Amino acid sequence: MNILITAGGTSEKIDNVRSITNHSTGRLGKAIGETFLTQGHRVTYVTTPQAVRPTPNSNLTFIEIETTKELETALLDQFEHQVFDGIIHSMAVSDFTTETTLSEDAFIEKLVAKLVKDGNLTNLTNLTDALYHSLDEIGKTIQPEKKIPSGTDRLLLFLKKNPKIIAMLREKQPQAVLVGFKLLVGVSTEELIQVGHAILAKNKCDFVLANDLEAIHGDHHHGILIDASGQTETADTKNEIAQLIVSKVEEKWRMQG
Template sequence: MNILITAGGTSEKIDTVRSITNHSTGRLGKEIGELFLAQGHRVTYITTPQAVQPTKESNLTIIEIDSTKELETTLLEQFDHQKFDGIIHSMAVSDFTTETTLSEDLFIEKLAAKLTADGHLPDATDLRETLYRSLDEIGKTIQQEKKIPSGTDRLLLFLKKNPKIIAMLRKQQPHAVLVGFKLLVGVSTEELIRVGQSILIKNNCDLVLANDLEEIQGSHHKGILIDALGQTETAQTKKEIAQLIVKKVEEKWRNQ
């Protein structure tokens, strides 16, 4: 099989020295990748410089990215020249990316200028519309400083929503066995399964691995693998999760 795996966590730049990221280490993706390789499959592994990576070998291609936009571009490039039999989308993708950053003083200055541009303050309805419009315009302010000065008491960071990478995978690779991932925090098993099923249906996945951050500690990593029929299987470690995913993907591919 020709397998694509995404792993690690994307990073969104604030300036040239600061960024927003998450705590994903890529250890589960590494475990899955190495098991696919041990089974004789080819693996294209898209990850981040900070994440752990599988041991290099001839059937493994590693591609490093940083941001969600770079991930999207890299995936589309890969889809342009090869077909994948399985896609394991385990990467923790940032929901938002930075739009611009302003000091408190600069933000107030810009907002005051926008609100008083017509020479009067509008009524409550007009004020809300003006505020939304002003925030949209201020958000498009071009970041001038390569490194944001640290002298300001309060820093305003404008974020905009990233595209959902998982939403494009089925359209781009309609015949691949697609495995999605969903991480929640402090929910019941029933809620974890319910949300996992909704992700599976919404993105037309074959399987979704649902896990709870509170159930990931050291060698313990509880994961619930959900299939398109709503059936579930539970694993208790990263190794068990990897074994379960590889087995199910191979079975699904053989039965297509």
Template sequence: MNILITAGGTSEKIDNVRSITNHSTGRLGKIIAETFLAQGHHVTYVTTAQAVRPAEQEKLTIVPIETTKDLQEALLEQFDQTAFDSVIHSMAVSDFTTETTLSEEEFIEQLSAKLVELEQPTKQQLKEFLHQGLAEIGETVQDQKKIPSKTDRLLLFLKKNPKIIAMLREKQPQAIVVGFKLLVGVSEEELIQVGQTILEKNHCDFILANDLETIQGDQHKGILIDATGQTQTAQTKAEIARLIVENVENKWRNKK
């Protein structure tokens, strides 16, 4: 099989020396990739510089990315070149990316300049005006290579990133798609319910639902949910990897 795996966590630049990221190490993605490789499959591995990765080998192709935009562009390029048998989307993708950054003084100056245009506005008019003003301020071009640290407060504008999982089925209709959902401190019932919702919404074949509070070192409880609502549970990263590989292989054989 030809497998594409995303792993690690994206970063979003604030300036040339600072960024926002998450704590994903890519360890689970690495083990999944290694398990597929051990079965003789070809793996295209999309990952970040900070994440761990499998050792270089003949059937492994590494595609490095940094931001969510990089990820989107890299996937579109790969999808244009290859019809993958399966896409395993384990990467922790940033929900938001940086739009612009302003010092407290710059923000107050820009917002004040807009507010003086109003004369005795109603509450609704003021809300609409503020929404418009913040949207315009958010479009301020951030061209400093390193933002000065002299201000007491730094205001960071963030805008929503596209949902990468939402495009997988459209771009790879033939692929067996495995998505991942991480929650924190929820019941198993809620974890499964949310996982099923994500699966149905994004037309995945499987979702691996897990809770951050159950992840400690190699201990990693994961619940694999299929399109019929059936679940299988694993207790370690290695077990999760075997569960995913076995289910993808079985579904692939049944499709032939």
């Protein structure tokens, strides 16, 4: 099988020396990648600079990205040149990317100038509309500094929503066995399964691995693999999860063949 795996966590630049990111280590992706390689499959592994990686292998190709936009570009490039039998989208992708950054003083000056320009704001509806319009314009302010000065008491960071990478995977690779991932924090098993199943249906996945951050510590990693019929199987370590995912993807691929 020709397998694509995304793993690690994207980061979004604030300036040339700062970024916002998440805490994904890529260890689960590493375990999944090594399990596929052990079974003799070819793996294209898309990951980030800080994430752990599978041991180098003649059947393993690395692609390194940092931002969600870079991830999208790399995947679209791969889809133009390869057909994948399975896609394991385990990467923790940033929901938002940076739009612009302003000091407290600069933000207030820009907001006041735009509100004054809009004129009659005594009506609550007019004021609300003017604030939305002003924030939209301010958010599009070009960030000129390569390193934002640190001499302000407050730094206002504007974030805009990233595209959902998983949403395009089925469209671009309709033949692939697709595995999505959903991480929640401090929820019941019932809610975890319910949300995981919603993600599966929305993105036309074959499987979703639902897990709770509070059930991940040390070697313990409790995960619930949900299939399109709503059936679930559980595993309690990263290696067990990897074995479960690989076996299910292989089985589904054989059935499709």
